[in-house]
Amino acid sequence: MxxxxxxxxxxxxxxxxxxxxxxxxxxxxxxxxxxxxxxxxxxxxxxxxxxxxxxxxxxxxxxxxxxxxxxxxxxxxxxxxxxxxxxxxxxxxxxxxxxxxxxxxxxxxxxxxMTRLEVFPERREARAQSGVVTLSVTEKARPHGLIYPPDPASFRTSTIGGNLGENAGGPMCFKYGVTGDYVKGLEFVDEGGEVHELTRDAYDLAGLLIGSEGTLGLITEATLRLTPPPRYTRTLMASFPEVGEAAEAVSAAIAAGAVPSKLEFMDRACTNAVEDFLAIGLPREAGAVLLVDTDGDDLETVEEERALVEAACLRAGGTVRRAATDAESAALWQARRSVSPALGRIRPQRMNEDIVVPRSALPDVVREIRALGDASGLPLVQFGHIGDGNLHPNILFDPRRESPAAVHDLAHEIALVAIRHGGVLSGEHGIGTMKRPFMREAVDPVTLGALWSVKHALDPRELLNPGKILPDEHEDAPHAHP
Amino acid sequence: MxxxxxxxxxxxxxxxxxxxxxxxxxxxxxxxxxxxxxxxxxxxxxxxxxxxxxxxxxxxxxxxxxxxxxxxxxxxxxxxxxxxxxxxxxxxxxxxxxxxxxxxxxxxxxxxxMTRLEVFPERREARAQSGVVTLSVTEKARPHGLIYPPDPASFRTSTIGGNLGENAGGPMCFKYGVTGDYVKGLEFVDEGGEVHELTRDAYDLAGLLIGSEGTLGLITEATLRLTPPPRYTRTLMASFPEVGEAAEAVSAAIAAGAVPSKLEFMDRACTNAVEDFLAIGLPREAGAVLLVDTDGDDLETVEEERALVEAACLRAGGTVRRAATDAESAALWQARRSVSPALGRIRPQRMNEDIVVPRSALPDVVREIRALGDASGLPLVQFGHIGDGNLHPNILFDPRRESPAAVHDLAHEIALVAIRHGGVLSGEHGIGTMKRPFMREAVDPVTLGALWSVKHALDPRELLNPGKILPDEHEDAPHAHP
The missing domain is CATH 3.30.43.10 (Uridine Diphospho-n-acetylenolpyruvylglucosamine Reductase, domain 2)
Incomplete structure (x- = not known):
């Protein structure tokens, strides 16, 4: 790692x-x-x-x-x-x-x-080769009144193949679902060089390939589902003295019936990193900042939904700023999209986690991780898609200054916090090499054995992206089917 | 079969x-x-x-x-x-x-x-054992302002375990998605008697189990996603001289931006079977009947959406009847829900197909299947979820009167029509024994080999529900990984 x-x-x-x-x-x-x-x-x-x-x-x-x-x-x-x-x-x-x-x-x-991209408006589908840049699907579909909703932060550069490999998410995914929810079929090349064309039938082999990071086959093309974009979007930013209050506001808004299209969270360290980078007047003293979009085809409903969120934020002790124009809304979202470059200015490398915990556990989880970060002395920021309970604690480090072993230990402690609170290791980034060392703690040995059985079935020689997702098989783990 | x-x-x-x-x-x-x-x-x-x-x-x-x-x-x-x-x-x-x-x-x-059922309103989740009746999830969730959308026609008797096994659909699925889209995690028992608790992580083994009809493991419990019900629903029925016009109306309505929550089709034979059974004044002479719901939280938008559908139906040459009250709406849907018992009165047995074809191909597909039915002399009706292109041609027969071989041959011809038009064999009922004989024509040999590899990985002794989904392995099909 x-x-x-x-x-x-x-x-x-x-x-x-x-x-x-x-x-x-x-x-x-x-x-x-x-x-x-x-x-x-x-x-x-x-x-x-x-x-x-x-x-x-x-x-x-x-x-x-x-x-x-x-x-x-x-x-x-x-x-x-x-x-x-x-x-x-x-x-x-x-x-x-x-x-x-x-x-x-x-x-x-x-x-x-491999960038061939065709849009079929009548079927509300696109067929994309793996090298197609994510954003270009929506760009090509929009003249037909359609979009491709999954929006990982890197969507201006990331590819459809990469998104499928990691089953990428993004802010829109709270309301609209992740990459895999938009895949109607795919073509892949197996380890023997055979080409398979799959729909989402029994057995859902396509679903198994999605998120498997190229360890079960190489996805070469996919048929993607397109949807009409919402006619209206409204944005608000809310800041809170403490993380617990932000989490409370989110739960109350959702319980009141709001289904925001985006629901993002940044902690104090993250907000300050972005403000250092952009200088757009973010509230440096806030313990937690929420960024929320509501959307839909009926303006009154969209504004009503934003009002529900606003009321929940105020009741929880937050300060609310409504975006009055599309430009102000874009500026607020620019803050969220700038997290990665902003963090890159603090340290050249980072260990990026992607835990998902029950939303009710978020205040405790964020506090425990903050305390671990403070105790370690390593720079640590937290942000994420709070609507899904998907949190990205990031440890920032410079291998010349910080010990990689200390970074690894802190990352491990954070993973354990997630698991202890009933969470999982990855919401949208995949397991890769980053969370692989923690898989033994997240998945029980017999289930790991079943996953290895599936891996062997599709990659018997272990030639496909070795060393990703699954921990080594024979490190004291019993095989499911001895 | x-x-x-x-x-x-x-x-x-x-x-x-x-x-x-x-x-x-x-x-x-x-x-x-x-x-x-x-x-x-x-x-x-x-x-x-x-x-x-x-x-x-x-x-x-x-x-x-x-x-x-x-x-x-x-x-x-x-x-x-x-x-x-x-x-x-x-x-x-x-x-x-x-x-x-x-x-x-x-x-x-x-x-x-195994009927334990718990609802967690705060997390918008239910945890259900496999024997829980589908409808009771919504019944238990509704006091908390939540529902479980998947609604197979049998939802008053079907179980969650059965729905997961077949990845069941239903009329709501055009807008809201099928069973698998609502599964956040599941517990299953593998062929060795080991218990696995899965979330929807890489590899998505849960997704593989869903729709596998008990051939890869036995699902014992699942965590289901709940959603708030739409506040308003509006219903219309439209009848058309010919199927082509109904398909045209559907495509035009969707292209105009309508996303109906339900979009059902019945052909003349099906409409007459239901009218014989219920006598509620269905248009016996129509070549095609559409039943459409629009829904949402804003009444104006819901009615606007219904108006879009109505306009498209009228332009395509249809006759439209709007349900003025909830009772009238319920009566119209009673017609659709009565298809199965109505068909049971015509012949004691039926061969029920579940093809999915591109919506643009529907007029040709329905006509070709009608012609095959007429030529065979066997009673045949067609109905289905036209929004998804999911069609249920049903061959009705009495083994004492009609030759099972003739039924099988007609079912095979129908499957070939679907495949010829770029369709698949199953939208929501599963493959089971019914469509298994046609799998060789629907799935290429190397992909069948890959599916068999997955089957062997999870059921090496072939003890789990043998004879379902996959055709026999060694009937002239090469194995993917020799």
Missing amino acids: TPEKVASTPGSPARGPRSNGVPDSPLAAELTRTLGPKKVLSARSERLNYRYDAIQFGETPLAVVLPESTADVVTAVRAARAAGVPVVGRGAASGLSGGAAPLRESLVISFTR | TPEKVASTPGSPARGPRSNGVPDSPLAAELTRTLGPKKVLSARSERLNYRYDAIQFGETPLAVVLPESTADVVTAVRAARAAGVPVVGRGAASGLSGGAAPLRESLVISFTR
Whole structure:
């Protein structure tokens, strides 16, 4: 999980010559021959860029393929399998759990050139290749009066393939659902290089692939459900002395019947980081800030719903600011979208958690994590999609200043807080490498055994993105079916 | 699929003494000893009732267990495994694809006594054991201002476990989604008798279990998502000379921005069957009848949406009747809910298909199926959830009058129409035994191989509801991973 830990992972026994001395591997040479030089990166200087994602450093890949079609993916997967080299799929690599970072010397398949996108307004569907940038689905659908709702913070750069791999969420997901809820079917290439076209039938193999981070197959295309956008949106920001009051306001608003389309939370440290970055007048002294959108097709209902939220915030002791114009609303949301770059100014690296806890447990969870952060001395901020109980505690660190072991220990303590309160490790970022070490505490051994059985069924040689999601099988865990 | 075919299925090689001569099997004796006589049915007269579901006759089970807890299920599954006897889970057995009918001499686990149901209004969740009747979730949630939307036609008798097993739909599902969309987590017992508690994490094993008809594990409990009911509902009925015009009206209404909560279709034969049964003045001469609900929290928007649908129906050449009162609305929906009993008066048995086709293909599909029905001389009606393109062609037959082979051939032709138009075999009833013979035409061989791999991973001895969903593995289909 830490750079040290990754570096100590042994390379694949079937790897080619050491990549730091020799520019080419036999696999790269073979792929260059079959796919042509334009679709293969084999020089070390080029390959180096594909060893990390937004959060995790990995191993420099033996070769990188930039496929232009599913047929290219098939060729690449078959060549890798013949060479016994693992395959790691990659979109924009903006993921926050380490899913796209190769942990062994691998073949990286980067989908950025597979960008075919068709919109079928009559069926309210889009068909997108994996490399299509998330936002462009809505851009292409909007002239037809349709949008694609899932909106991970990185949607201007992230790809549909990456979103499917991690089953990405976003602020809209409280009301509208996550990526997987919008997938009507998909095409994937299995570890043997066979192409499968799936609908959401029994067995829901498509649903299993979604969120599996390329460990069960490589998704090459998907059919996405589109919806008409709400006609009206209204925004408010509320600040509270303490986190508990914000959580109370959220619960009261929801109990009163409000279903906000977005319901975001930032703690004091997070608000101050963003304010340092943007200087837009955020309330630095507040213990908690909420950002809320209500939306719908009837303006009166949308404003009534915002009024319900506002009343709940005031009753809980909050201070409310209503956005009067679309521009003011956009400025408030700019604050939430700037969390990642704002944190990057504090420390170069961060350990980003993605826990989900019952909403009623949020005040205790946020307080306990704050106390752990303070005791550790490491910079820690908390924000997230409070409507779902989805919290992102972020530990900020500089490996030259802070001990990666201390970061790991704090991250582990935070995961345990979530589990203790009946929560889970990942809401929308996936498990990747980041939360993998905590899976044994989150999932009981027999269920881990069942997950491993499914993994073996679809990836018998363990060639697909090894080292992600599931902890090593034979580390004192009984197999479900001995 | 036909009674003849089922009768020819060989019994399990590991079965006990022939059940038609001896009242008890060693398995029944063992279960009576461990679970006590109140939880085990071993007399042949009692077991006979558990050999069929709403549509399919199967084999008389060797024993029936009526568990009262997950621990009882574990005991039963372990005993069956030790005896090498298959296990078939069963709810209310109201399913329409044969999923609950045992095809070999089996242990039937009937969940009707596992009816614990708790509602957590604050979390908008219910926790239900598998035997809870679908409707009672909403009944228990409604005092807290919440409902459980999935509404299969049988929801007064069907169970949550059965709904999860088939991933059941219903009229509300066009707007609100199917059963699986409301499952936040579940508990299941695997073929080895281990208990698993799952959330909807990577890998989404819960999603794989949902709709798997008890072939991958036995779901014992689930956490269900509840939502506030819409404040207002408005109903209209429209009749059209031809099916094409009804499909056109639906497409135009949706394109204009209407998202009806229900959008149901009945063809002339279906309308007449219901009118024969209820005599409520349905338009007997219409080629197609639509029943439409719009709903929401703002009355003006709900009525505006109904007006959009009405305008589209009139433009397409339809005649519209608006329900003026709740009672009139209930009477119109009574027509749709009476389809099953109405058809039962025409012939004692029916072959019920559940195809889903692109909405744009509906006019052609309905016409082609009508022509096939007319040519076959068998009574055939069509109805379904037209908003989703989910059509239920029903072949009505009396095995004493009509040849089961002719019924099977017509059902096969209908399945091929759906596949030819880019459709799938099942929208909400599951595959069961009913559509299993057509799976080879609907799913390509490598993907069937992948599905078999998943099946083997979770049920290596093929003890869980054998003979459902997947066609036999070694009937000229290559395995995905040789």
